[in-house]
Amino acid sequence: MTLTATDLHSVLRRQTAKVAVNGVSKRFGDGQNAVVALDHVDLAIGANEFFCLVGPSGCGKTTMLNILAGYDDPTDGTVLMNGKPVQGPGPDRGVVFQQGALFTWMSVADNVAFGPRSMGKPKREARQIADHYINLVGLTGFADRYPYQLSGGMQQRVGIARALANSPELLLMDEPFAALDVQTRELLQREIKRIWKETRKTIFWITHSIEEALFLATSIAVMTARPGRIKAAFEARFVMAEDHRVTVTAEFANAKRQVLDLLWEETVAAQKQEDPA
């Protein structure tokens, strides 16, 4: 099991993908103060894929997610899902944030039922859907708690259940485990792997952790430091392994070195941008 390079620039590949990002650029501000966050990014995310975008901090990963979610428009280029342009946020694309996006004033059940309720489902049905997803993410028995009564890891489970409750076609995840401690993170990585295998949702996942990307992804794209471009893309199979100890195999280590070499230059470049002195 090694990494196979893929070509996201391939037009055919993007035409047949579920989600196609075609030459997307994003510029913030004008004139001399303009910052180019994304520079002609091509992405092709196939149906049922677990797509990980890896890159140094500040490279435009979140900008890419904001555009996919419809919170932001690209300055250039197009984003298509099922061949139709993405316009504004919508329930077909569920989003999970790093933290602080739960509705603090609602119980866990009401948080998860928010999507179905907003889509006009009657209260009882929405609650049934919520209960289903609360069980799926392993929060059985916590439905009536409030987010502030839960640990950080459990809060992220709520966020995932809430995003799943509308059965979105695409899940967008912005470093959902980055703020968690190592043990909780590893636990949740296994959980999300299980959930992906059970639901086969198409997932777009942002991370700065190569290990996380290799462990979870069927597809990995490495981004450059700002302005964000796609530096390389691979197919990965480690997610298919039943044994979680796949991360300590020689193949995993090889793959990690392969991506690390690519990412390292960019990390150094990104650091220089942050601290020009």
Add this chain to the structure above:
Amino acid sequence: MRRRGLGLNGLSFGFLFLLWFGATGFGFWKPLTDPLFLPSPVSVARTFVDLLVNGYQGKALGFHVMMSLFRFGVAFGVCIVLAIPLGLLMGMWETVKSLVDPPIEIIRPIPKLALLPLLIIWFGIGELAKVLVIVLAIFPIMSISTMQAVRNVSKRKVQAAYSLGASNRIVFLRVLLPASLPGIFTGIRVSIGIGVTMLVGAEMIATSNGIAWMALAASDFLLSNVVLVGVGIMALMGFILDQVARAFENRFVHWSGKEG
């Protein structure tokens, strides 16, 4: 922790009370000051009972309290009904903010007491001018704190709601409004303190009732006891109203300040 805090509160109150008792002599030694400057707690209590039984200037003590509460209540109610919705609109729409913010910002720093004579010329010596003086004091506080509360709502929460298929109406009712409640409550509690204080201004001219008026009128006759009873009742009013607001706050925004 909480119990210990309450104990310390009691200690602090008790000490001040003892100091007051001591300065007025307990009846054991000569008061340190003339009772005109500082009447003893016992004589103030007697005056309170006397006022309770006989009223003040022909009207029951309860009537004076009710008149003050009425003036405060109407002003407070008007501000809840008008200032909070206005603040919500200002927080959500830059256009509304640009239109409404300047007049509010102009009114905010003016000492409202300075406007009282003008208000009486405009609106007469009835209740309107008195209520308006309180409204002018708390309207800017409530509207601006509400606006700030809306503007501080985490963008991520709003985005999450839209991604879950929420309409603008649902985002407002189930996200923006509840998320702003803690800030709105802060504005309400500050307003209660200021509103009760403003009673003194409202009942300064052209009145013959109200608890602040009672204290002010009594001071003209050097009735220090009555002044102290009036001040005490106003302090108690402010305290009780704040406790009520705090109870509502704990009930409706128990999640405030706790991130999830």
